Amino acid sequence: MPPTLTPRAAALRALITDFIRQRRDDKLNKLAPDDDAKREALLANYQPTTWLSNLVQRALEVQFVTHLLKATHPDIKITEATNLYCYPNKLPPHQEVGSHLLGPTFNNDLTGNAAISSAFYKFLEQKFDGKALLELATSRDSDFAAALSNDSELSQKWLEIFATLQQPRINLASHSRAKQVYWLVGYEPAKDEHYHLLAPLYPSALAQRLYQTIQEHRFGEAAKAARQARREQRDHPHGYCDYPQLAVQKLGGTKPQNISQLNSERKGNNYLLASLPPQWQSLGLKPPLNTEDALLRFGRRNDVRRLVRQLRVFLESQPPQNKDAQDRRDDLGNALLEELLLFGKEMHEGLPPGWSADTRCRLPEYQQLWLDPWRADADADFAARWHGEDWPQEVAKRFGRWLNQQFDASPLEMGDAEFRHWARELAGDLGWQAQHDQTRRQLAAMAKEQA
Structure with missing residues (x-):
């Protein structure tokens, strides 16, 4: 005669029975009406005792985890390396965001044999009185044990198997396909024992919380309503969250x-x-006033100094006279020309038109024409000089002299030949010509609008 169940145990058995019946019915509904053989086999396999027995026999093929290794490499089996189940409240606290902040409510994950993972997960994640069946198993709940089988010895055995599903299937071990970092903790880098092996695991429970939070912020009804209110320029009781440059790893x-x-x-x-990294918030672009040469500011740019240094080192190495060396020199020179074009573009777009008319501007006229072209829109004399077309050659010559001067403290001897080379490079640069042509077209369009 079967033992008498407590009301709580009876409710747990009903929950288990209903779960198994639902899975059985889902499969029965997919069978052809005349497939009696498969129907009989399903009915037999989905008897509660049979189904549970088949399930626990494969328990070693899966593991409940919060930190898993297969996200690092999918071919790593749970019997080959360690996955971990760590309760967040038992993790050491840190100032950085991490799994320790998840609190008491977090999502369990399950890894291992994908063919049976769903059955284990959905069965043990069922809730009873606010607790998952897995939690009842790990706490050795007597009513849960009684609900599993009328055979008390068998039910206790199954309970213990379910209770160990959080335990690693192998002693602490990494894997050749896993990410590994050897961290020096001693003083002898040549000795293996002076290193700790760090094997990062994927924080699956934390990744799930992040995913759920972002999904709600992006597609939840509250977020949709707030965005709609903004589009319609209506008041709304709360705002919404955006995640710029969000990436998805598959x-x-x-x-x-x-x-x-x-x-x-x-x-x-x-x-x-x-x-x-945080973006530097500058005070804004300032016009090059109280200086007689804008290239002095140009030369202080970090990328410009880096390129000049690389070009100096390359030339001082006395490279061979071959195509590879020439290509390397040209690449560095072209990079400097691109920086010069960017410098001019920043002045064109970042400064108000006519800034060069300020009495504090001591730049030579050809540099004023180069860096303040939109002044021509309101200054007819300036426009006439801009369209005179002589000033671009002056800019090219000054660039050649400036670049030569960067090698004054070097043993290299830079003379007229090098000066002419740098000047010709800028004068013939397609980017320089395209920028000048585009500015001329824009000025012509402005003049046409005013006519």
């Missing part, structure tokens, strides 16, 4: 279930927030 390819259960539910999508 794990598992066409088979995300091979990574883990949660990864399968996300269809392999794992969000990556932009990891960028």
Whole structure:
């Protein structure tokens, strides 16, 4: 005679029975009406005791985790390397965002044999009185044990198997396909024992919380309503969140279930927030006043100094007279020309037209014409001189002299030949010509509008 169940145990058994029946019915509905053989086999396999027995026999093929290794490489089996289940409240606290901040409510993940992962996960993640069946198993709940089988010895055995699903299937070990970092903790870099092997694991529970949060912020009804209010310029009780430069990492390819259960539910999508250094907030571009040469400011730009230094080192190495050396010199020279074009473009776009008319501007006229072209829109005399076309040659010559001067402290001897070379390079540069032509067309269009 079967033992008498407590009301709580009876409710748990009903939950288990309904779950198994639902899975059975889902499969029965997919069978052809005349497929009696498969129907009989399904009915037999989905008897509660049979189904549970088949399930626990494969328990060693899966593991509940919060930090998994298969996200690093999908071919790593759970019997070959260590995955971990770590309760967030037992992790050491840090100032940085991490799994330790998840709190008591977090998502379990399951990895291992993808063919049976879904059955294990959905069965043990069922909630009873606010607790998952997995939690009841790990706490050795007697009513849960009684609900599993009328055979008390068998039910206790199954309970223990379910309770160990969080435990690694192998002693602590990394894998040749995993990410590994050897971290020096001693004083002898040549000795292996002075290193710790760090094997980063993927924080699956944290990734799931991040995914759920971003999904809600992007596609939740509250966020949609707030965005709609903004488009319609209406008041709204709350704002919404945006995630600039959000990236998505696909794990598992066409088979995300091979990574883990949660990864399968996300269809392999794992969000990556932009990891960028803070942007320097400058006080704004200032016109080159109180100086007689704008190229002095140009020469102080970090990228310009770096390129000049690279060109000096290259030329001082006395490179051979061959095509590779010539190409290297030309590449550095072209990069400097691009920086000069960028310098001019920043002045054109970042400064108000007519800034060169300021009494503090001591730049030579050809540099005023170069860096303040939109002054021509309101200054007829300036426009006439701009269209005179002589000033671009003066800019090219000054660039050649400036670049020669950068080698004054070098043993290199730079003379008229080098000066003419640098000047010709700028004068003949297609980018320089295109920038000048575009400015001329814009000035002509402005003049036509005023006519």
